[in-house]
Amino acid sequence: xxxxxxxxxxxxxxxxxxxxxxxxxxxxxxxxxxxxxxxxxxxxxxxxxxxxxxxxxxxxxxxxxxxxxxxxxxxxxxxxxxxxxxxxxxxxxxxxxxxxxxxxxxxxxxxxxxxxxxxxxxxxxxxxxxxxxxxxxxxxxxxxxxxxxxxxxxxxxxxxxxxxxxxxxxxxxxxxxxxxxxxxxxxxxxxxxxxxxxxxxxxxxxxxxxxxxxxxxxxxxxxxxxxxxxxxxxxxxxxxxxxxxxxxxxxxxxxxxxxxxxxxxxxxxxxxxxxxxxxxxxxxxxxxxxxxxxxxxxxxxxxxxxxxxxxxxxxxxxxxxxxxxxxxxxxxxxxxxxxxxxxxxxxxxxxxxxxxxxxxxxxxxxxxxxxxxxxxxxxxxxxxxxxxxxxxxxxxx
Amino acid sequence: xxxxxxxxxxxxxxxxxxxxxxxxxxxxxxxxxxxxxxxxxxxxxxxxxxxxxxxxxxxxxxxxxxxxxxxxxxxxxxxxxxxxxxxxxxxxxxxxxxxxxxxxxxxxxxxxxxxxxxxxxxxxxxxxxxxxxxxxxxxxxxxxxxxxxxxxxxxxxxxxxxxxxxxxxxxxxxxxxxxxxxxxxxxxxxxxxxxxxxxxxxxxxxxxxxxxxxxxxxxxxxxxxxxxxxxxxxxxxxxxxxxxxxxxxxxxxxxxxxxxxxxxxxxxxxxxxxxxxxxxxxxxxxxxxxxxxxxxxxxxxxxxxxxxxxxxxxxxxxxxxxxxxxxxxxxxxxxxxxxxxxxxxxxxxxxxxxxxxxxxxxxxxxxxxxxxxxxxxxxxxxxxxxxxxxxxxxxxx
Numbered sequence: 001x002x003x004x005x006x007x008x009x010x011x012x013x014x015x016x017x018x019x020x021x022x023x024x025x026x027x028x029x030x031x032x033x034x035x036x037x038x039x040x041x042x043x044x045x046x047x048x049x050x051x052x053x054x055x056x057x058x059x060x061x062x063x064x065x066x067x068x069x070x071x072x073x074x075x076x077x078x079x080x081x082x083x084x085x086x087x088x089x090x091x092x093x094x095x096x097x098x099x100x101x102x103x104x105x106x107x108x109x110x111x112x113x114x115x116x117x118x119x120x121x122x123x124x125x126x127x128x129x130x131x132x133x134x135x136x137x138x139x140x141x142x143x144x145x146x147x148x149x150x151x152x153x154x155x156x157x158x159x160x161x162x163x164x165x166x167x168x169x170x171x172x173x174x175x176x177x178x179x180x181x182x183x184x185x186x187x188x189x190x191x192x193x194x195x196x197x198x199x200x201x202x203x204x205x206x207x208x209x210x211x212x213x214x215x216x217x218x219x220x221x222x223x224x225x226x227x228x229x230x231x232x233x234x235x236x237x238x239x240x241x242x243x244x245x246x247x248x249x250x251x252x253x254x255x256x257x258x259x260x261x262x263x264x265x266x267x268x269x270x271x272x273x274x275x276x277x278x279x280x281x282x283x284x285x286x287x288x289x290x291x292x293x294x295x296x297x298x299x300x301x302x303x304x305x306x307x308x309x310x311x312x313x314x315x316x317x318x319x320x321x322x323x324x325x326x327x328x329x330x331x332x333x334x335x336x337x338x339x340x341x342x343x344x345x346x347x348x349x350x351x352x353x354x355x356x357x358x359x360x361x362x363x364x365x366x367x368x369x370x371x372x373x374x375x376x377x378x379x380x381x382x383x384x385x386x387x388x389x390x391x392x393x394x395x396x397x
Numbered sequence: 398x399x400x401x402x403x404x405x406x407x408x409x410x411x412x413x414x415x416x417x418x419x420x421x422x423x424x425x426x427x428x429x430x431x432x433x434x435x436x437x438x439x440x441x442x443x444x445x446x447x448x449x450x451x452x453x454x455x456x457x458x459x460x461x462x463x464x465x466x467x468x469x470x471x472x473x474x475x476x477x478x479x480x481x482x483x484x485x486x487x488x489x490x491x492x493x494x495x496x497x498x499x500x501x502x503x504x505x506x507x508x509x510x511x512x513x514x515x516x517x518x519x520x521x522x523x524x525x526x527x528x529x530x531x532x533x534x535x536x537x538x539x540x541x542x543x544x545x546x547x548x549x550x551x552x553x554x555x556x557x558x559x560x561x562x563x564x565x566x567x568x569x570x571x572x573x574x575x576x577x578x579x580x581x582x583x584x585x586x587x588x589x590x591x592x593x594x595x596x597x598x599x600x601x602x603x604x605x606x607x608x609x610x611x612x613x614x615x616x617x618x619x620x621x622x623x624x625x626x627x628x629x630x631x632x633x634x635x636x637x638x639x640x641x642x643x644x645x646x647x648x649x650x651x652x653x654x655x656x657x658x659x660x661x662x663x664x665x666x667x668x669x670x671x672x673x674x675x676x677x678x679x680x681x682x683x684x685x686x687x688x689x690x691x692x693x694x695x696x697x698x699x700x701x702x703x704x705x706x707x708x709x710x711x712x713x714x715x716x717x718x719x720x721x722x723x724x725x726x727x728x729x730x731x732x733x734x735x736x737x738x739x740x741x742x743x744x745x746x747x748x749x750x751x752x753x754x755x756x757x758x759x760x761x762x763x764x765x766x767x768x769x770x771x772x773x774x775x776x777x778x779x780x781x782x783x784x785x786x787x788x789x790x791x792x793x794x
Binding site for chain 1: 402403404405406419420422425426427430431434435438439441442443444445446447448449450451454488489490491492494495496498499500503504515517518519520521522523524525526624628629630631632649650651653654655656657658659660661662
């Protein structure tokens with residue numbers, strides 16, 4: 001078993017970090033990008049090296065719209081098409097969130113976030129000095145009933161939601177809740193910012209369409225990204241919203257000055273899409289990740305006591321464990337690290353210092369062997385700290 | 398004469414837009430990028446497709462540091478070296494400015510800007526709801542004496558300056574003024590944000606080093622970019638500042654979440670640098686632009702009355718014309734447009750509705766023929782609107 005080296009996160013040589021939400025290096029599509037780059041740069045025409053259209057070059061938005069419509073149509077009859085005018089190209093969802101904060105909020109504003117939510121989005125909001133208020137999530141996603149009650153006494157700048165295979169909880173907003181959210185948003189004029197980065201990584205069943213397709217019904221900005229379906233190092237994503245809101249965003253100083261956010265990479269990815277390589281890559285990723293999700297689930301179910309609960313993932317990257325309330329996973333992490341295994345404790349994903357007995361594990365980064373070995377180490381660490389969970393007063397090992 | 402098509406700015410078929418600050422499409426280095434991309438993607442190793450280091454991948458920062466030190470050493474004995482720890486990779490100066498606003502200011506703060514200054518930077522600051530206060534610029538750059546007086550009564554979040562071949566005025570901050578700025582900044586703890594996008598495009602003499610090399614002496618963030626020396630569509634640049642400030646910026650949510658701002662493009666540009674193609678391309682650009690600057694200057698000097706004044710450019714992209722005070726270039730622009738020529742009026746570059754008798758022209762976009770034809774049209778437009786400038790009561794044409 002050889003360990004991985006990641007540019008962003010330096011792992012100790014023998015450390016298995018089950019928390020890290022990144023794809024395996026072996027799943028990065030080097031060949032596909034090589035072919036596409038050779039095609040684009042070999043034509044002797046370099047308009048994509050100039051300052052681009054502020055909303056992203058039109059040819060790329062056309063390719064992207066065709067791809068999105070193709071994906072949506074896989075997802076059943078309830079699809080609506082998206083056109084290039086409803087799309088604005090970004091440097092990925094992190095940059096899109098940052099820009100949305102600049103354009104649609106000001107320091108001190110309230111922003112509603114799911115509890116739990118993606119911890120680094122919370123950091124972006126904190127950099128903009130926003131006041132984060134949690135809305136609970138259950139097995140059907142954001143609890144819209146609570147949201148509606150909260151809106152009686154507050155007028156947030158926006159709601160940040162992850163409606164597909166949520167990071168970290170893995171849950172997807174149910175169809176009924178979507179309808180409720182649409183009604184509430186329209187009624188209260190609540191801007192919904194939907195981070196849909198895991199939308200196309202479904203492993204069982206088919207997900208509902210992007211919230212972006214309802215842009216004419218309620219104020220929504222849906223964020224999509226190539227980070228999880230192609231490669232994070234591309235820093236490429238898109239905003240799907242109303243044509244009017246696209247115009248508003250494209251008039252920002254950042255976009256006017258820079259001339260679009262990523263014209264060069266867009267051109268190459270446009271070719272990947274046109275060649276069918278993106279759809280094929282997603283198909284491959286879904287097979288690999290579904291398999292790994294199964295491996296991780298089975299190992300956790302076999303080795304952890306039943307008092308530790310979780311749902312089998314339907315898509316995305318993560319399994320969200322719930323330990324008995326008395327267990328603080330931040331403390332547990334120190335023990336785990338001494339056993340060369342790591343994870344992200346639940347409190348990271350809370351804007352209110354809650355979720356202390358939760359834990360996020362990712363099945364995208366490691367293959368079977370390291371996933372299984374990681375769980376072995378983790379379970380021994382849990383048993384060392386909390387032998388009572390395993391029915392004994394002393395550790396078994 | 399065939400006109401140009403630019404992705405960002407749609408020009409009418411026969412329009413010559415002398416205002417646009419973009420490189421000629423023919424000067425975009427398609428071949429160099431083709432070779433570099435084939436090299437990087439052909440090795441079968443794709444770590445640059447993963448989430449990258451928050452400050453930019455180390456190998457790229459090493460290549461960049463070597464390039465910068467090579468450029469600085471061309472500029473005489475007063476050079477100090479830069480290392481990878483003083484560099485942070487950006488999506489270009491527009492994105493860097495946006496991030497600096499988020500991290501180092503809040504809405505309502507005062508930001509000092511040069512009068513004139515780059516108009517789209519002003520738009521970025523406006524998006525962050527900053528209060529812009531002008532500091533005058535003369536033939537030696539920012540007037541530091543006035544700056545010092547202003548700081549007696551205000552504590553701005555930062556000063557935004559363009560110290561090399563300024564956009565739009567073309568002036569470079571003199572060595573003496575640099576020393577004054579360093580002293581004032583250190584004394585008043587004034588953060589200096591130096592947009593150095595034109596630094597390496599010098600056509601006569603050698604420019605002083607980047608203000609970034611003085612990061613240990615006063616609080617400065619210098620911004621460099623590949624937009625003018627390689628290709629704007631790459632959206633790639635760098636911050637040069639103290640290692641401590643690099644750490645502060647790299648802890649932002651945007652960088653932690655996205656994993657660096659442009660790992661894929663960085664890798665390709667790293668190869669362009671290592672192969673020597675960047676230095677060769679800059680050498681070529683300097684020859685082309687120096688020639689075009691001469692063409693534009695000569696034509697303007699020949700055809701415009703002496704009451705319209707300007708300096709011959711020493712570097713950069715622009716010539717900054719001053720018309721007699723009574724002439725409003727915004728009004729003049731309408732006449733010019735009817736003659737299929739366009740420019741940017743001075744008021745665009747003012748945060749205080751001044752500079753109404755100035756005009757920015759760019760010599761980077763067009764070759765000789767279109768530059769000369771553009772000046773012919775412009776001069777006829779000026780004469781139509783203001784025959785008295787040419788000594789006659791009626792237009793000559």
